[in-house]
Amino acid sequence: MIEKMIEYLFVILFCLDSILHIYGILKESKNLIKFSKPLLMPLLALYYAFGTFAINQFDVLIVFALIFGALGDTFLLSQENEKYFLIGMVAFLLGHVFYIISFSLYLGGDILRFPVYGFLLVIPVIVLVIIAFPKFKKGLGSMKIPVFVYMGVIILMHVFALLRLSKLPGLYCPCFFFVYLGSFLFILSDSIIAIDQFGESKIKNMRLYIMITYILAQFFIVQGIILTGILFG
Numbered sequence: 001m002i003e004k005m006i007e008y009l010f011v012i013l014f015c016l017d018s019i020l021h022i023y024g025i026l027k028e029s030k031n032l033i034k035f036s037k038p039l040l041m042p043l044l045a046l047y048y049a050f051g052t053f054a055i056n057q058f059d060v061l062i063v064f065a066l067i068f069g070a071l072g073d074t075f076l077l078s079q080e081n082e083k084y085f086l087i088g089m090v091a092f093l094l095g096h097v098f099y100i101i102s103f104s105l106y107l108g109g110d111i112l113r114f115p116v117y118g119f120l121l122v123i124p125v126i127v128l129v130i131i132a133f134p135k136f137k138k139g140l141g142s143m144k145i146p147v148f149v150y151m152g153v154i155i156l157m158h159v160f161a162l163l164r165l166s167k168l169p170g171l172y173c174p175c176f177f178f179v180y181l182g183s184f185l186f187i188l189s190d191s192i193i194a195i196d197q198f199g200e201s202k203i204k205n206m207r208l209y210i211m212i213t214y215i216l217a218q219f220f221i222v223q224g225i226i227l228t229g230i231l232f233g
Helices: 002-026 030-053 060-078 082-107 116-135 141-166 174-198 206-232
Strands: none
Touching (some): 002 030, 030 060, 060 082, 082 174, 116 141
């Protein structure tokens, strides 16, 4: 009972900090942004930890993914600095690697049960890449290889999120859909960053769109994993 109360406390704090961060972006308050952004993923990690300890489904790989997300958030506070941008990108890449390992271990040998209709679910990300990539590929310059590697890893993370369908009841199962949607929103968020960072034209309200999609992405992934432990643990 105490664990549940602490779990609810951390998800409330995460939501409040998310609102505070979005408010800081809208008000263009650098102090609010610098205060709230580094707290997002630690609060979400604590929500995950207390949400899974009680059901004995705690996965340290998910915590590592969120910790590297927090590091990426911190370095991207100085997004205009190419060195910090690259370090932040590496941190997020490592976070995706931990997600991939966690998803693959969850699948085990059940990957062969992946339903045929599931292949249709790759269409949204293919469309997104087709639309977004031409808008920033010419401006990559020396960042071409790091960006290509990052793109490959985050798409692989999305694929493994999709493959979880082989072990879960179906598309409308929240355990699957939340993680799948979260991984897609992650790619959408990073696509906006790439267009704004390397594209010829800047996106209006760029930081707002990036953070809304990113916050939802991480929350949906974590929530889907918690639900998986509750319903199928």
